[in-house]
Amino acid sequence: MQKSTNSDIPVETLNPTRQGTGAVQMRIKNANSHHDRLSQSKSMILTEVGKVTEPISRHRRNHSQHILKDVIPPLEQLMVEKEGYLQKAKIADGGKKLRKNWTTSWIVLSSRKIEFYKESKQQALSNMKTGNKPESVDLCGAHIEWAKEKSSRKNVFQITTLSGNEFLLQSDIDFIILDWFHAIKNAIDRLPKDPSSHSRSLELFKIQRSSSTELLSHYDSDTKEQKPEHRKSLMFRLHHSASDTSDKNRVKSRLKKFITRRPSLKTLQEKGLIKDQIFGSHLHTLCERENSTVPRFVKQCIEAVEKRGLDVDGIYRVSGNLATIQKLRFIVNQEEKLNLDDSQWEDIHVVTGALKMFFRDLPEPLFPYSFFEQFVEAIKKQDNNTRIEAIKSLVQKLPPPNRDTMKVLFGHLTKIVARASKNLMSTHSLGIVFGPTLLRAENETGNMAVHMVYQNQIAELMLSAYDQIFSD
Numbered sequence: 001m002q003k004s005t006n007s008d009i010p011v012e013t014l015n016p017t018r019q020g021t022g023a024v025q026m027r028i029k030n031a032n033s034h035h036d037r038l039s040q041s042k043s044m045i046l047t048e049v050g051k052v053t054e055p056i057s058r059h060r061r062n063h064s065q066h067i068l069k070d071v072i073p074p075l076e077q078l079m080v081e082k083e084g085y086l087q088k089a090k091i092a093d094g095g096k097k098l099r100k101n102w103t104t105s106w107i108v109l110s111s112r113k114i115e116f117y118k119e120s121k122q123q124a125l126s127n128m129k130t131g132n133k134p135e136s137v138d139l140c141g142a143h144i145e146w147a148k149e150k151s152s153r154k155n156v157f158q159i160t161t162l163s164g165n166e167f168l169l170q171s172d173i174d175f176i177i178l179d180w181f182h183a184i185k186n187a188i189d190r191l192p193k194d195p196s197s198h199s200r201s202l203e204l205f206k207i208q209r210s211s212s213t214e215l216l217s218h219y220d221s222d223t224k225e226q227k228p229e230h231r232k233s234l235m236f237r238l239h240h241s242a243s244d245t246s247d248k249n250r251v252k253s254r255l256k257k258f259i260t261r262r263p264s265l266k267t268l269q270e271k272g273l274i275k276d277q278i279f280g281s282h283l284h285t286l287c288e289r290e291n292s293t294v295p296r297f298v299k300q301c302i303e304a305v306e307k308r309g310l311d312v313d314g315i316y317r318v319s320g321n322l323a324t325i326q327k328l329r330f331i332v333n334q335e336e337k338l339n340l341d342d343s344q345w346e347d348i349h350v351v352t353g354a355l356k357m358f359f360r361d362l363p364e365p366l367f368p369y370s371f372f373e374q375f376v377e378a379i380k381k382q383d384n385n386t387r388i389e390a391i392k393s394l395v396q397k398l399p400p401p402n403r404d405t406m407k408v409l410f411g412h413l414t415k416i417v418a419r420a421s422k423n424l425m426s427t428h429s430l431g432i433v434f435g436p437t438l439l440r441a442e443n444e445t446g447n448m449a450v451h452m453v454y455q456n457q458i459a460e461l462m463l464s465a466y467d468q469i470f471s472d
Contacts (some may be wrong), residue, residue, distance in 0.1 A: 082109040082183045087170040095164035095321045140191045148432050157181050278332045279361045283401045293404040301355040302412045304340040309348035311422040316433050320349035328354045359437050369442040376454045392469045407470050410462050431460035
């Protein structure tokens with residue numbers, strides 16, 4: 001060992017004779033900063049005297065992986081879209097109900113998830129113990145809705161995840177909570193309903209983004225690159241048959257052709273590979289396909305609820321298990337025979353949850369966008385009889401699928417109200433549940449809170465004056 005005479009920094013020189021490679025390692029030690037010492041000794045690691053392990057592998061596979069990471073950042077590194085303080089309460093974990101406990105949390109929203117911190121993210125990360133992570137919510141397939149009935153506080157909305165977790169978020173400041181609701185809803189709407197389809201899309205995106213051939217050439221170089229330091233890998237490549245190589249070439253060739261010539265969605269539908277969906281279809285398209293003015297699934301759900309759910313406490317207000325609702329949704333979309341009397345749909349809240357999800361998934365709500373402002377103007381009228389006549393006139397102008405489906409749905413809900421003494425669902429409660437589900441503006445603006453009031457009032461009036469509005 002040598003020590004520099006011009007500095008207090010000692011220099012260690014390793015004797016390279018035992019390695020036979022002439023390699024020399026220089027390690028700079030700084031007694032004043034442990035962090036600097038760690039950051040400056042990155043090249044090699046001493047395991048025992050005179051023995052030096054290899055540095056980070058320079059194999060091309062690692063190199064190609066670094067390239068992919070530069071091109072496509074991992075999900076965990078997605079850009080933060082919004083962050084700030086909100087009141088948070090977790091009310092369900094995996095479908096199991098929890099006691100509501102409000103806490104102040106620092107909320108961080110990215111394009112796929114929400115993270116909850118007890119303080120600002122920068123402070124939380126610096127104070128966080130090793131191995132601890134913030135609570136996280138995957139937004140893929142999640143659902144967001146206003147939840148006035150879940151708390152006595154104002155400005156409360158609920159997020160329900162595919163895994164059955166439920167969170168309430170709240171702020172006393174109107175414009176803040178509206179901004180958060182809008183940001184999270186937009187993030188959810190951009191994501192696919194099925195998480196597995198998101199993974200498949202991401203993989204295809206990676207191949208396209210790396211121009212396909214480049215990615216495959218990295219893969220090809222991996223098979224040709226040898227690792228002298230790994231005997232088994234070397235022997236495997238020495239005995240690698242020519243037929244295996246030709247098989248890989250054929251797979252690559254087919255993959256390239258698929259990427260460049262993959263069929264359009266229309267072509268797949270024409271060939272029957274992708275079936276027309278029930279959830280997410282336009283109402284008039286679905287009714288035309290079924291040769292009816294009221295979707296078959298809506299009739300089935302209403303029949304099941306009226307058979308065994310009219311007296312259930314909190315019907316339509318209480319959420320069913322989201323995983324089971326998604327399973328029901330999948331079966332309906334696959335056009336499999338549906339029997340809602342089956343034991344797997346025993347929980348009537350699953351049926352009501354699926355019905356509400358059907359109306360939420362409509363590309364255009366049951367009350368068409370073009371009629372939204374007219375219904376709002378009608379409900380603003382001071383005289384009750386005038387309001388009813390204005391609403392009735394608008395209902396008669398609706399397309400037959402919208403008008404008839406509306407008549408069947410609200411007729412069913414009047415039966416719910418008639419049993420309010422047992423199910424505790426009043427006209428006001430159902431208005432809160434169905435108002436935002438059935439009515440919404442095409443372009444949400446800053447007056448969302450005002451619209452929400454009118455949405456609830458319109459739904460309430462449709463129930464309280466049902467006989468007058470839907471009379472011939």
